[in-house]
Amino acid sequence: MTELRRDFLKATALTTAGLALGGFMTASATAPDERPDGHLTAVGRLTDADGQYVLPLLPYDYKALEPVIDEATVRLHHDVHHKAYVDGANKARQELAAARAAGDFALVKHWSRELAFHGSGHVLHTLYWTNLTPKPGGEPKGDLGKAIADDFGDFTKLRAHLIRATVAVEASGWGILAYNVLERRLMVLQVEKHQDLTVWGAVPLLVIDVWEHAYYLKYQSKRADYVAAIWDILDWKAAEMRFAAARSAAV
Ligand SMILES: [Fe+2]
Incomplete structure (x- = not known):
């Protein structure tokens, strides 16, 4: 890096x-x-x-x-x-x-x-x-990896949840892995537009844009194909750094 x-x-x-x-x-x-x-x-x-x-x-x-x-x-x-x-x-x-x-x-x-x-x-x-990178470094490690295991069971379960939530966003929005500084735990959000359906205290760690402008030129209506493909270029190192900062700001 x-x-x-x-x-x-x-x-x-x-x-x-x-x-x-x-x-x-x-x-x-x-x-x-x-x-x-x-x-x-x-x-x-x-x-x-x-x-x-x-x-x-x-x-x-x-x-x-x-x-x-x-x-x-x-x-x-x-x-x-x-x-x-x-x-x-x-x-x-x-x-x-x-x-x-x-x-x-x-x-x-x-x-x-x-x-x-x-x-x-x-x-x-x-x-x-x-949180996108041409040189992905693999699955989340360290404290974020441990927190994912604690809050979701394991990385595979988080992956299934986040992908399904992202693909299922109604109209335009985002799939988001967030850390809630008020609850002190991770959560998956399915955000509509940019601001609807969040929870107070949620700090986004990793976000996936599923507005059509993010994928339509290449994937047309195949949103699920775009989400599956983007998964391979997510930068979990970025999410790890944001997680560390969010935890230090937890109230
Ligand atoms: Fe966008």
Whole structure:
């Protein structure tokens, strides 16, 4: 694992741990820029120094996940769809600030919903890019491996549960392995859109996007084939780091 990638994983781990405490926390780690093969790979935070949400750079080349996920899908998914969530979250945040300044909350319901949707979309996509890897390292080990055995029986049972939950998401959403810092145990979530059907206290450790934009170019309607294929490029090292950060933030 490169130093850059370690920094980024640390940053997203801290960011997800921050979510458990009720807000978007700016990570303390800063990943430096790096341009292997002519591509930017430095990423790291949900927000910039001014507090604006920012689109993270991919930690690998656009075609690095082939053949599981094709270059065209990654380009569209990251550069267009993820960016739209970043822009939407910034817009909602600005509108809520303007409402406070004007003392006019006529549209507070609308912009609150927009912030939940786009802000959650930004968080989950930022995690998604970093829990995928061209060089998977096998099953989860260490403390996360032990916790999976304690909470699910064994890794095979978690795998069956997470895959079935992910494939069965109604319409657009996510399959998520999370650590609930209030319950102090792992859980599988079946999230609709980006923000529905979660549980308070759940910190996402590993996320699988099953919006059609994540797979339709290559897999068309065969969502189950996409989920089966993506399983082989999940980065459990990233999940292990997020688990360690989430446990340290447990309340
Ligand atoms: Fe997506």
